[in-house]
Amino acid sequence: MTDVVVVTGAASGIGEELARSLAREWTVVAADLPERLAELELAADEHGFVAVGADVSRPQDVEALFEHAGRSGRIGGVVSCAGVTRPGHVSETTPEMFDFLIGANLKSNFLVMRAALLALRRQGGAGSVVVVSSINATIGLPSQAVYTAAKAAVNSLVTAAAVEGGPYGTRVNAIAPGLTRTRGMSPRAGDEPAENRAIPIGRVGQPVDMVGPVRFLLSDESAYVTGSIISVDGGLMHLRPPLTDEDRQR
């Protein structure tokens, strides 16, 4: 039996592509919000993975997800991909929206990393956790202030979890996608030739661009890599775009 890999945020975008692709090599247990379970189940039937409804910002859902995964076999990897963004500068963001974005992007990753460390340690320790962060954690994006702050905190948790897990064989890393064409994060991405030109490699990323780096981090090929945040962004983070006229007029 192959090891189990848990993938969150699997009903759409990057997580959907990861669940499908990783299911060719591993037993994938894929989760998304309970209200998206029906569509996840359709994809699960087609691509051969197990679908679970779980809101990963809720501790009880994360616990149930890992219990389910543990019943499917030995957990060898966890990919924490679920995330949500909403536009909003600091001055425009309500406290309620702050709580929502922190719950969906920071608490969710904390809960999944925590459950992963505990589950892997119970099994003896060996395993790999990959978190899907964002280059915005490093370069900032004033128009998505809280999302960006949450991702920066996620990077910090990744490094802390890597130090915690290292002694017993659990590796924890992140990929940091750049602009990637998905419904959730960048619905317009790729429509604008200017967006493609703004990226050194010359095009907006696709979900499939994330598969190789995640597979590498899950596999023993990366046995000596932990605590790393790997940009998968076509070189975008090395640009420093100037403020737009709209930014200056705020």
Ligand SMILES: NC(=O)c1ccc[n+]([C@@H]2O[C@H](COP(=O)([O-])OP(=O)(O)OC[C@H]3O[C@@H](n4cnc5c(N)ncnc54)[C@H](O)[C@@H]3O)[C@@H](O)[C@H]2O)c1
């Ligand atoms: N697309 C981009 O340009 C981009 C860039 C950088 C980082 N990312 C990151 O990649 C990840 C995937 O983004 P995407 O672009 O594929 O977006 P997406 O909206 O297409 O997919 C996100 C998935 O996460 C699920 N989800 C959200 N909150 C959840 C929760 N609490 N519990 C369970 N599932 C939940 C959604 O239902 C959705 O299926 C996110 O973490 C995002 O921050 C995306």
